[in-house]
Amino acid sequence: MTILTRLDQWRERGTLSPAQHALLSGHLRGQPFSLFLELNVLLYLGILAFILGLGWTVTTWSDQLGEIVILSALSALFVACLWYCFSRAPAWSPGETPSPNLVFDYVLYLGSLVWSVELAYLEHRHELLSTQSNLYLLATAGLFFFLSYRFDNRFVLSLALTSLAAWCGLSLSRWPGQQTEDYRQYAIIYSLFIAGAGVILERRGLKPHFCNTYLNLAANVLFWSLLSGVFKEHNNYGWSLALLAACGVSLAWGLSHRQFSFVAYAVLYGYVGLSAKILDQPSVNGTELLFYFMVTGTAVLVLLVYLARRFGREA
Amino acid sequence: MRAYSESDEEARRAHDLLKDWAGEGYITAAQHRQMQPETLCKLRRTNIVLRLVSFLFTLLVVAAAVGLVVFLQHTTNPVISVYLLLSALVCYGAVELAISQASLYRFGIEEALAVSSVGLLCAGLMVALQASPSSPARSDLEFLGPLTGTIFSLWIWYRFGLPYVFFAAMLFAVWLTTYLTSSRTEQHIAVAAFFAVAQFVVVATAPRYRHTYLQQRISIAEALLWLGIYLAFNVELSGPKSFWMDWGGIRTTAELPRPFYWSTWALIWCLPPVVLARGLRQRDKVVFASGILVTLLTLLTNKSYLGGERHTWDPMILGALLIGIAVAVRHWLATGPGGVRHGFTAQRLSGRDKSLLDAGVAAAGLVSPHVSPPASPAPTPEVRFQGGDSGGAGASSDF
Numbered sequence: 001m002t003i004l005t006r007l008d009q010w011r012e013r014g015t016l017s018p019a020q021h022a023l024l025s026g027h028l029r030g031q032p033f034s035l036f037l038e039l040n041v042l043l044y045l046g047i048l049a050f051i052l053g054l055g056w057t058v059t060t061w062s063d064q065l066g067e068i069v070i071l072s073a074l075s076a077l078f079v080a081c082l083w084y085c086f087s088r089a090p091a092w093s094p095g096e097t098p099s100p101n102l103v104f105d106y107v108l109y110l111g112s113l114v115w116s117v118e119l120a121y122l123e124h125r126h127e128l129l130s131t132q133s134n135l136y137l138l139a140t141a142g143l144f145f146f147l148s149y150r151f152d153n154r155f156v157l158s159l160a161l162t163s164l165a166a167w168c169g170l171s172l173s174r175w176p177g178q179q180t181e182d183y184r185q186y187a188i189i190y191s192l193f194i195a196g197a198g199v200i201l202e203r204r205g206l207k208p209h210f211c212n213t214y215l216n217l218a219a220n221v222l223f224w225s226l227l228s229g230v231f232k233e234h235n236n237y238g239w240s241l242a243l244l245a246a247c248g249v250s251l252a253w254g255l256s257h258r259q260f261s262f263v264a265y266a267v268l269y270g271y272v273g274l275s276a277k278i279l280d281q282p283s284v285n286g287t288e289l290l291f292y293f294m295v296t297g298t299a300v301l302v303l304l305v306y307l308a309r310r311f312g313r314e315a
Numbered sequence: 316m317r318a319y320s321e322s323d324e325e326a327r328r329a330h331d332l333l334k335d336w337a338g339e340g341y342i343t344a345a346q347h348r349q350m351q352p353e354t355l356c357k358l359r360r361t362n363i364v365l366r367l368v369s370f371l372f373t374l375l376v377v378a379a380a381v382g383l384v385v386f387l388q389h390t391t392n393p394v395i396s397v398y399l400l401l402s403a404l405v406c407y408g409a410v411e412l413a414i415s416q417a418s419l420y421r422f423g424i425e426e427a428l429a430v431s432s433v434g435l436l437c438a439g440l441m442v443a444l445q446a447s448p449s450s451p452a453r454s455d456l457e458f459l460g461p462l463t464g465t466i467f468s469l470w471i472w473y474r475f476g477l478p479y480v481f482f483a484a485m486l487f488a489v490w491l492t493t494y495l496t497s498s499r500t501e502q503h504i505a506v507a508a509f510f511a512v513a514q515f516v517v518v519a520t521a522p523r524y525r526h527t528y529l530q531q532r533i534s535i536a537e538a539l540l541w542l543g544i545y546l547a548f549n550v551e552l553s554g555p556k557s558f559w560m561d562w563g564g565i566r567t568t569a570e571l572p573r574p575f576y577w578s579t580w581a582l583i584w585c586l587p588p589v590v591l592a593r594g595l596r597q598r599d600k601v602v603f604a605s606g607i608l609v610t611l612l613t614l615l616t617n618k619s620y621l622g623g624e625r626h627t628w629d630p631m632i633l634g635a636l637l638i639g640i641a642v643a644v645r646h647w648l649a650t651g652p653g654g655v656r657h658g659f660t661a662q663r664l665s666g667r668d669k670s671l672l673d674a675g676v677a678a679a680g681l682v683s684p685h686v687s688p689p690a691s692p693a694p695t696p697e698v699r700f701q702g703g704d705s706g707g708a709g710a711s712s713d714f
Binding site: 001002003004006008015020024025027028029030031032033034035036037038039040041042043044045046047048049050051052053054056057059060061101102103106154155157158212213216260261262263267268276286287290292293294297298300301304305307308309 | 322325328329331332338341342346349353356359361362363364365367369371372373375376378381382383386388423424431525526528541556560566592593598599603604607611627628629630631632633634635636637638639640641642644645648649655658659660661662663664665671675676677679
């Protein structure tokens with residue numbers, strides 16, 4: 001029985017009103033046909049391409065265009081974006097606030113990226129803060145946090161979190177193989193800080209829907225750092241224990257909040273870390289290696305089936 | 316012939332739609348509670364994350380088990396090929412068992428087993444042919460590997476409805492053409508012809524499945540085939556001088572014949588409007604998305620085709636064009652009566668769109684592009700701008 005037949009039956013039985021029936025059967029037939037997702041994707045790709053070209057052009061033609069032209073253009077664009085957002089934003093609310101229109105979020109995102117380009121250009125040309133240039137990152141993170149909370153924008157929140165990470169000296173290019181002890185410590189402190197901040201802000205009811213953005217980034221930074229410790233510090237079991245503890249917390253959080261990405265993090269990172277530790281013996285040969293993967297992989301599958309049936313079942 | 320019964324599949328679809336409609340407020344919670352029991356089915360499903368992890372670990376277990384048997388035997392190619400073929404059989408049997416006995420549906424495990432069965436079957440056949448003592452016979456029969464892969468993938472797709480296996484079938488078909496002819500031009504034409512014939516069949520049968528659970532499956536196949544046809548023609552993406560070939564270390568200096576080259580240029584401009592129009596006409600989101608993708612690819616590769624000089628502002632123009640189109644379409648739709656024009660709207664009508672968008676925002680958050688000042692002042696006055704490392708806020712970038 002197709003869904004259209006079911007809708008007819010539900011209407012005949014009075015479960016659905018005729019208006020609801022017309023609306024739902026229309027949706028099934030693509031009447032009207034929503035272009036919401038497609039327009040969002042076009043806007044996002046458009047902004048990425050625009051910023052890429054903007055940065056490239058500023059870099060290549062900075063001498064020919066002149067400082068005033070570049071700074072004026074970037075400032076004008078940044079101010080225009082902010083003006084648009086402030087003039088159209090609804091009143092601030094600590095809860096989730098829907099955007100006034102489809103382009104609103106992307107205008108703010110564009111403005112934030114333009115600000116980054118301008119700041120980078122300015123610092124490079126004048127070195128205003130010289131050796132303290134990292135303060136730009138902190139200031140930028142602060143600005144982005146303000147904008148993301150003011151306008152309820154998760155794109156800009158992500159920029160804020162990554163700016164803060166950069167201020168802590170973290171970048172993907174040094175992961176996972178080139179991490180030093182200090183680097184790992186900064187990464188762990190950063191991840192614990194943003195995870196704590198995310199949870200506290202959620203508990204306080206301040207944009208609670210942002211919490212997942214904080215936690216997902218924190219979990220990935222934390223797990224990468226711990227894994228790096230497991231791989232690099234062969235004789236230090238503290239990293240393995242810390243990884244296990246983090247997996248336990250991630251698993252418990254994921255199951256209790258039905259956020260299964262955290263279950264996946266716990267299983268994947270935990271398996272990789274533990275396997276690296278267990279198989280880190282010179283005597284392990286190919287047969288043992290394959291046997292290990294077969295047995296432990298099956299055990300993980302059994303665990304996953306249990307978790308799926310107990311917690312993650314759909315229909 | 317299909318592994319899942321029609322009633323189960325329709326019930327599953329109705330169940331998902333009811334959940335979506337209740338989430339969007341089209342039906343009340345009371346109505347949802349009243350209707351939902353009628354949509355229950357015996358299929359066991361799980362959420363997308365556990366499904367992906369289960370898929371990965373099943374692949375790991377299968378690979379380790381097959382590897383272990385082969386490794387332990389220290390044996391020759393003919394025996395290995397028998398092991399691989401037997402493993403394919405076991406995997407396929409396990410899929411059937413997992414579905415008939417445990418009613419697994421998009422659970423990850425049965426999917427990985429199905430994928431493994433395709434891979435093992437082809438690997439077994441190829442190893443068997445490699446082990447063939449007679450060289451001429453071997454080279455004559457090597458096409459059996461991709462041919463079997465194509466047919467078996469299509470069977471898996473038909474029986475279990477896994478859309479990515481259809482994509483695998485397309486890849487096998489591309490591989491197959493390399494055995495048909497050594498001419499690059501003819502290979503492009505053969506691939507396009509294969510996909511065009513398949514598209515004809517898909518398009519011809521699509522109306523029969525409209526508004527049924529099979530509609531999405533057919534839509535995905537159609538979208539993939541449009542993409543395949545497009546890529547077969549776009550020689551800047553799939554030709555001998557494409558960057559894929561460069562990566563694979565098989566870049567050749569062989570030029571394609573000029574008439575063919577310019578015909579493909581004309582075709583990559585003709586196809587996008589056709590695909591977009593088909594997607595809009597059929598109200599098919601997947602085909603429409605495929606149309607958007609091929610349009611973008613045409614815009615991106617046009618300069619390479621024409622041999623034009625690349626400018627730093629090209630991405631800006633493309634970005635401005637995309638933003639402009641999106642804003643104009645949204646404005647045009649929003650100013651229509653009730654935000655609808657000619658049956659199209661910019662409003663969100665389904666919770667699925669929101670879920671996809673949320674997932675996209677989360678992914679974009681992890682790889683957010685960001686330009687930041689360097690940690691220490693640059694030593695040279697020359698301005699450089701190389702973009703940032705994603706996720707690290709570009710802390711390692713140069714400017």
